[in-house]
Amino acid sequence: MVQGTHLRARRMSATRPLDVAIIGAGFAGIGTAIRLRQKGITDFVIFERGTEVGGTWRDNTYPGAACDIPSRLYSYSFAPNPDWSHTYSGSQEILDYIESMVGEFGLRGRIRFGHNVSGLVFDQADGLWDIALEGRETVRARTVVLASGPLSNAGFPRIPGIEDYQGHKIHSARWDHDYDFTGKRVAVVGTGASAVQIVPELVRQAAAVKVFQRTPGWVLPRLNRPTSPRTMQIYRQLPITQSIARQGWFWGHESVALGVVWNTPLTRVVESVAKLHLRTQVRDPWLRRQLTPGFRAGCKRLLMTSDYYPALQRDNCTLVTWPIARLSEHGIRTAEGIEHRFDCIVFATGFDVSKTGSPIPVTGRDGRVLADEWNKGAYAYKSVAVAGYPNMFLTFGPNSGPGHNSALVYMEAQIDYLTDAIGMILHQNLRTLEVRRDKQDRYNERLQQRLTATTWNSGCRSWYLTEDGFNATMFPGFGTQYVRQLAAVDTDDYLLTPADTESVIGTGDHAVAPFG
Incomplete structure (x- = not known):
């Protein structure tokens, strides 16, 4: 299929290629387009x-969807x-912000x-990327930005019997707004960042909710205060004040790295705050024990919510900690042999993050295939470029996850660089x-060495790691270091080939030979 796509693109070689093709119109793609335009690059x-x-x-339009930054x-x-x-906005307000950028910067x-x-x-031969489009003609571009993001492909988990279940299934990233939960028996599979936002909303509607927990997480309180009209007015009239507020939030979160990126005395502080939050909100000692993690804070994603624990203690909500054995025709069977029957199962099980393979098929120089090169774990140079794939750049690529700060701080640095x-x-x-x-190899060797000292690599299982324990997701340091x-x-980190020659400018093992 790739070969056919390539030949079709050659037949279209008379069409002038784009300067830049951006894949994805989320935060990363829109941000890239804005910065390109601000730098005078408009052919994208x-x-x-x-x-x-x-x-x-x-x-992600599930009930309660919001950002924890x-x-x-x-x-x-x-x-x-x-x-x-x-302080923390809901998904619709964030979406409105993205749409406002499209309008303000004329990107529609x-x-x-x-x-x-x-x-x-x-x-x-041409130094161009052939971009295959489903059901459309192939497009060519001098440069490509893969801005599809790591959280773009959602799917149901691989649980035995999932096709046997005859009730209603909903994934948190593909919410069914037409389904009426009133009077229904509902299961929620997962207790991560999405689940802790969904559960409080469901217990207000459904007759009964059972939450299936595999591993409890560290939960910190989320104080979500409304912004006063006076503050908004000040920000509009004096933008520097908003910039100062942003810096304040940044440095506050940056300091949290000392407690969650590495196992330090400040990690005990984070855990003490989380335990106090748990003790304050959950009265039953046995339930508290079930909700207490057995790993260091930061090893998995910290959860920010003040509503989840109270929701679990509502009369119509039950926490189930027995492992799921399989799905049956009518519900979920757990490892001790009990079948729990439901009208609907909500899967808050996250996304298919590309820790291995690639989100779309990519063939680079000399016919190399990115999915093959990443089959044991994704890697890149500073998260944005991969050797063997000229003129192609990534946003939120391998090892650019912060864990303690805003992903958009990291993403903005990537966008400016690329x-x-x-x-x-x-x-x-x-x-x-x-x-x-x-350069890429040395960068990743040092990066993986640094990761061994982080909480993410301290022994717990998380979506940050591959099945073999390779960390292709997180950056082992402060946001200031990443930026x-x-x-x-x-x-000096790159091989440059001028347009009028096939000779390579640069040094390195394969720099002395021309491409082609």
């Missing part, structure tokens, strides 16, 4: 498989929003909705810009 198109912008926040920090510094209604005409990218192939690299390709008329293999490493594009 965003390919979006859906019918609207928003990515994760378009898809303060809104002032979960937004771009180059597109501030003075009108956040609360640059987005191709209903364009599902099914594969990428690098054409070495748009500078794209600017270098276009303005210097480079045929290819490719990260050096030796600093992306402050500038160092050409």
